[in-house]
Amino acid sequence: MAGTPLNIPLVKLNDGNEIPVLAYGLGTARYKSDADAPLDNEIIELTKKAIELGYRHLDGAEVYGNEAELGAAIKAAGIPRDQLFVTTKISATEKKDTLEAFNLSLKKLGLDYVDLYLIHGAWFADSEEELQAKWADLEAIKESGRAKSIGVSNFLQGQLETVLKTAKIVPALNQIEYHPYLQHGDLVAFHKKHNIVVSSYGPLTPIVTAKDGPVGPYWKKLAEKYGVTDSDVGLRWIIDQGVVALTTSSKSSRLEGYLANLPKFKLNEEEIAEISKLGSQKHFRGFWKDKFAADDRS
Numbered sequence: 001m002a003g004t005p006l007n008i009p010l011v012k013l014n015d016g017n018e019i020p021v022l023a024y025g026l027g028t029a030r031y032k033s034d035a036d037a038p039l040d041n042e043i044i045e046l047t048k049k050a051i052e053l054g055y056r057h058l059d060g061a062e063v064y065g066n067e068a069e070l071g072a073a074i075k076a077a078g079i080p081r082d083q084l085f086v087t088t089k090i091s092a093t094e095k096k097d098t099l100e101a102f103n104l105s106l107k108k109l110g111l112d113y114v115d116l117y118l119i120h121g122a123w124f125a126d127s128e129e130e131l132q133a134k135w136a137d138l139e140a141i142k143e144s145g146r147a148k149s150i151g152v153s154n155f156l157q158g159q160l161e162t163v164l165k166t167a168k169i170v171p172a173l174n175q176i177e178y179h180p181y182l183q184h185g186d187l188v189a190f191h192k193k194h195n196i197v198v199s200s201y202g203p204l205t206p207i208v209t210a211k212d213g214p215v216g217p218y219w220k221k222l223a224e225k226y227g228v229t230d231s232d233v234g235l236r237w238i239i240d241q242g243v244v245a246l247t248t249s250s251k252s253s254r255l256e257g258y259l260a261n262l263p264k265f266k267l268n269e270e271e272i273a274e275i276s277k278l279g280s281q282k283h284f285r286g287f288w289k290d291k292f293a294a295d296d297r298s
């Protein structure tokens with residue numbers, strides 16, 4: 001993609017494409033339960049505002065039911081297509097025809113390509129072969145040029161290994177829940193070894209859904225040290241490890257704050273390690289709890 005405004009850094013993917021390290025997500029604050037319901041103007045306005053503020057990486061999914069709103073916001077913002085990085089995902093749980101689902105996503109988005117197409121999760125597959133076949137479908141879509149990069153989401157090491165056994169194209173990225181209370185053991189290192197970028201959803205979990213854990217007070221202390229907010233510190237812990245951060249908010253002041261503050265500071269090695277150490281004292285998963293085993297930390 002072309003560069004981003006406000007110097008949001010880009011991370012190189014294994015296929016040579018680049019992805020902005022900070023994304024505005026459409027999956028949590030404002031999703032729609034019925035994708036066929038009339039357009040929701042509030043979602044369009046919030047997303048357009050995020051683009052106007054400087055967000056260029058937009059994280060969508062079929063299951064969020066708001067691809068049409070994302071597409072309308074992109075159109076309304078009027079930013080050249082090559083300056084945006086648009087992700088969408090195919091259902092994690094339903095056995096959809098891949099090409100049909102992809103074509104419908106593009107149609108709703110009003111785009112002729114996406115920058116990144118992900119398998120939202122591997123739960124739809126009853127066998128290794130089914131997962132490998134789905135990946136082959138994504139490879140064909142990438143080869144057609146209609147997804148610049150392809151990847152996965154919510155995959156554990158075993159599922160990545162299954163895909164890698166038959167892949168012609170190594171997944172560019174795995175989007176997972178990643179924060180101090182869900183560090184996944186060696187999973188991030190496994191990605192580094194295979195040159196797969198990790199992207200983190202739920203990065204601010206320690207101050208949003210798992211408050212009162214050991215990390216909160218330390219984030220506050222670092223926020224005071226750097227003259228930023230504790231959310232900025234949480235996002236820096238992600239980005240300073242080379243991981244892409246997905247966040248969202250319906251408050252534009254928060255979104256503006258990240259763009260203003262994140263370039264102002266970096267955590268040092270000791271601070272990153274201290275957050276990791278404090279985080280490892282608590283385990284918390286906020287999403288897809290019914291899909292992962294209760295004791296699964298990987």
Ligand SMILES: NC(=O)C1=CN([C@@H]2O[C@H](COP(=O)(O)OP(=O)(O)OC[C@H]3O[C@@H](n4cnc5c(N)ncnc54)[C@H](O)[C@@H]3O)[C@@H](O)[C@H]2O)C=CC1
Nearest residue numbers: 025026027028059153201202203204205231246247248249
């Ligand atoms: N692939 C997947 O399965 C999933 C992907 N995602 C993607 O990731 C995106 C971001 O995920 P989130 O969990 O929303 O990210 P997040 O952990 O950054 O949380 C964002 C929420 O935190 C709130 N927040 C920020 N600072 C706060 C503070 N100091 N005090 C209280 N609240 C504060 C924001 O207002 C917002 O509601 C989603 O929109 C979606 O696009 C999310 C979940 C699952």
Ligand SMILES: O=CCc1c[nH]c2ccccc12
Nearest residue numbers: 027028031061063064065287
């Ligand atoms: O991807 C994020 C979490 C999620 C899982 N299923 C749904 C459905 C609608 C909105 C968000 C999500």
